[in-house]
Amino acid sequence: MSENDMLKKFMKDAFEKGLIEAVMAPAATKDSYTYALITKKEDVDKLTPIAPVMQWNGADMLRRITRLKKSERKLLAILRPCESRTYKELVKFNQINPENIIVLSYDCPGTIHARTFKYEPTTAEELLGEIKKGGKSNKIREACKVCEYPTPIPNVGDIGLGLVNTDEPVFFALSEKGRKFLADMGIQEGTRDADAWVEEHRKRREEWYEKERIRGGRKGLEDFLSSCLNCHNCKNMCPICFCKECFFEDRTVFDYESSKFFNWADDKDGIRLPTDKALFHIGRLIHMGTSCIGCGLCQQACPMDIPLYRLFGIVGNELQKVFNYKPGVNDDIPPVMDFREDELHEFEGLFGGEE
Amino acid sequence: MSEKKFEPVIVGFFCNWCTSAAADLAGTSRLHYPPNIRPIRVMCSSTVDPVYMIRALQEGADATILGGCHPGDCHYITGNYKARRRIAIVKTVLRSLGFDEDRVLLEWISGSEGPKFARVMNEYTEYIRNKGPSDFKYLDSLGGEEIE
Incomplete structure (x- = not known):
């Protein structure tokens, strides 16, 4: 089962158990991926939770949803690590009300430049294949290649999904809210070793600072x-x-x-x-x-x-x-x-x- | 080009409650400070968005000064601490892009420090006069000397 199918099953189970009432995640369009908000279990299949393109920042979409009032329904948001850090930052700036929102983040394979994707489409599975082996696709954006935090971090978001160096994706809790959510879902928390992978990114970033600074x-x-x-x-x-x-x-x-x-x-x-x-x-x-x-x-x-x-x-x-x-x-x-x-x-x- | 001695233009944003009062005191005490300073009175040093200082540099000023109350003495309790953070931000941005960060100055001058006001303005004007014209104003223009 692919990672995307697994996440969709996770959403459906959560809908069935009544743990969530809505999901915000990417969905495919003709040439790209957009964010989509769904409120019914049947609509889950329209989503692609892990997309190869990030056309908008998901935290910005959450800001739009909660700009006037807190989220009315229990919302599960699938965000990349950079988006979940944005989410955290916007919560600090009082731009997002985190109440009723559960954020699930995952080891990010990076995304392809939206314009490149339009003309040379690829799939998330291709990008994910690389990171399962502990590598990185070279098609991804510059910002993704030198990403400082490509994995979910504790207390940023609620649930993490480990994909690096593992054949079987593992869920782990990032916050108390997430721990309770996983327990209610009946999911065992797991671990995976991503330290070397993250370290590689940071090394690239240090070199990048030196090389590309204006x-x-x-x-x-x-x-x-x-x-x-x-x-x-x-x-x-x-x-x-x-x-x-x-x-x-x-x-x-x-x-x-x-x-x-x-x-x-x-x-x-x-x-x-x-x-x-x-x-x-x-x-x-x-x-x-x-x-x-x-x-x-x-x-x-x-x-x-x-x-x-x-x-x-x-x-x-x-x-x-x-x-x-x-x-x-x-x-x-x-x-x-x-x-x-x-x-x-x-x-x-x-x-x-x-x- | 250098027939006439270079006279810098320095824009000063001075807090109403301290540095502006110090400027008045320097004036009434008959202390001399250079005419290169163009003072703008603001209600607090923290009301000055650093973009306005950058804009002054862009529009032709050779340097800018932000004058506020000494730490702890702010009329609005904490304004000058916020101003200090903003100056730290603007100076860091200028430095990391390779501009001269010394063209932005933050000084604490209280209302009773007329002599300090005159001294700082004299020293800073002299300092900028020695440095020469700012090259920041030529950003996005066709003029200025090619450097490096």
């Missing part, structure tokens, strides 16, 4: 963003950019009188239009960088194929190091919501915290 100040950033269309797609797809009204969409801030344009062109020996392109990316880094989960959807969303995850992932990592913060993996408060009285003195004053 250097060279103005020239480096300008060249990196040179084909940017200023479409703001990266922002729209970013699950952390949840503000109702974005600063960068504010016409009162970014509409200027013509004299301003001419003055800039005078001062700067010619300006590129539209203006504020680099400012948008730097500004977004300042606003969400400390909580960048690393789903890489900014990069997938870019119509010009700018490897944006190198910008947000790498600078985001630097930011997170400053605050010793790992978004979505534990209960620490996000840096932008918190402060200490005695900290960060190296950023005060001109030469770092004298006087």
Whole structure:
């Protein structure tokens, strides 16, 4: 039985036992996979719980469901590890109400770029075949290749499904809620050894930081963003950019009188239009960088194929190091919501915290 | 190009309750501080989204200062701690992209520290004058010197 069939059986059993009343999981469309919400046991067969494509971040969908009120029904959400970390992060930002939601996460084989998938489709089984042997497909997205947490982590989500280095998938609990759920389902918890597999990802990530970081100040950033269309797609797809009204969409801030344009062109020996392109990316880094989960959807969303995850992932990592913060993996408060009285003195004053 | 001595433009965001008062005190005490500083009075250092500081740099400022109350003295109890986190974020972003992080300055200057205000402004202006024009303003423009 394939992993997907097994998960579907798991859902049907849970429906029958009355443990859940709805499921949110991916479902196939003609060219891609979308998230789907079902409320009937018969509809389970329409789902593909482990999809080879991540077109949206599932946590963002949960945010839409619980934006006004907590989930009305007992909802089982199938999320990748990056999505469940996003879920955790959005719960901290009060964007998701976790009540009545059970999150099941699994050892992630990675996903294929949605556009690549459209023209060269593949199956989740093909990707899963690689990780069962402890490997990784080389078709997957850059962000997936250098993923820092490709497995479910304790206390992030409720139920984990182990697939690495094992022929028989194993369930394990990530939280008390999950432990109770598995017990009610009559499922024995199991273990699998994924440490070496995770370690490989992290090694790749360290090398990636060194190799791909954007250097060279103005020239480096300008060249990196040179084909940017200023479409703001990266922002729209970013699950952390949840503000109702974005600063960068504010016409009162970014509409200027013509004299301003001419003055800039005078001062700067010619300006590129539209203006504020680099400012948008730097500004977004300042606003969400400390909580960048690393789903890489900014990069997938870019119509010009700018490897944006190198910008947000790498600078985001630097930011997170400053605050010793790992978004979505534990209960620490996000840096932008918190402060200490005695900290960060190296950023005060001109030469770092004298006087 | 260097016939005229370079005079930096420095945008200062000063807290209404302390640094702005210190600027007034420096003025009434007849302490000299350079005309390169363009003060903007804000109600609290934490009201300044660092994007505005970046924007000032982009629009032609050579440096920006955020002036707030000393830790523990915030009129709104905790505003300056939040401002410090934001400055840490903006400085880290600038540094990791390879820009000059020293063009963003955070200083604690209380309402009674007129002499400190004048000294900091003099020192910082001199420091930026020695550094030369900011290259950040040429981001997304056709001008500026090619570096490296």
